[in-house]
Amino acid sequence: MPTGTHLRDARRQLFDAAERVLLRAGPNGLTSRAVTDEAGCAKGVLHRHFTDFDAFLAELVLDRAAQLDSQAHALREAAGTGTVAGNLTGALTTLFGPVPVAIIPLITFRDELRARLRQAMPGGGVAILAQVTTAVSAYLADEREMGRIVADADVDSLTLSLVGGGHLLFADRDPGPPTTATVNKLVTTVLAGVLPQRPRRA
Incomplete structure (x- = not known):
């Protein structure tokens, strides 16, 4: 080499x-x-x-976390279009791509890295997951404002269920990432009861 x-x-x-x-x-x-x-x-x-390897890793995580911003923006732009379940299914698949999912355990198991990330940005100790959570929460709030989610929907609880469940689905990539149908099943289950019911035809 x-x-x-x-x-x-x-x-x-x-x-x-x-x-x-x-x-x-x-x-x-x-x-x-x-x-x-x-x-x-x-x-x-x-x-x-870089001053040391943890400083390098912190910059790496922050750089990759920033890349999620454009994906988060795309999700918010999708509010009011398509279906809520379809938008979230696509977003979770993108936001929990191979690199973000690989970075999460790196943060989890390196105490010094988490400490540096907390100093660098709010919520930095759970970077990546924090970005995904913020994106999903903002999107759900937008859809609720547009009436595509019921007015009394608990956006915080929905977000935790979607992000936590999504992470579990994507964390084990052996033999591969979950199918779109599997992700959609999670999303539709979480959203059950918060999507306005269409009137039945007589």
Whole structure:
């Protein structure tokens, strides 16, 4: 493995390398040596850009969490269109993609990383899950405002059920992620009772 490769955009290439290692080897396999080997650079490159490995991981998580913002925006833009269940099914499948799901246990098992994330942003200690929760909650509130969810719907409880249940579905990717039908079944079960009933035809 080369040790003197020049990285044109070192931070971006190190982040991308860490993502590949994380997806391939899981949180336990994500070490500074594994990242620099994957990026094809000297180990010192990482430490020239970050004070230590936890600082690198914190920046990685924050970068990937920020990428969820566009997906969250798309979900809110979908309010009032299609079906509520269909929109949430698609959103959970996207928001709980392979990289976000791989990052969650990384945060869970590294105390120092959680501490740094809490310092960096509100709710940072549960980054990724916090972004997904905020996105789903805002969307449900919008749909309730539009009358597509009943006025007395408990958005907080619905959000917890959808995000918690969605995470459980996507956390085990062996042999693969859940099917669309499986995710939709979760969503429709959670939403049962809060979608306005259509009048029956005589």
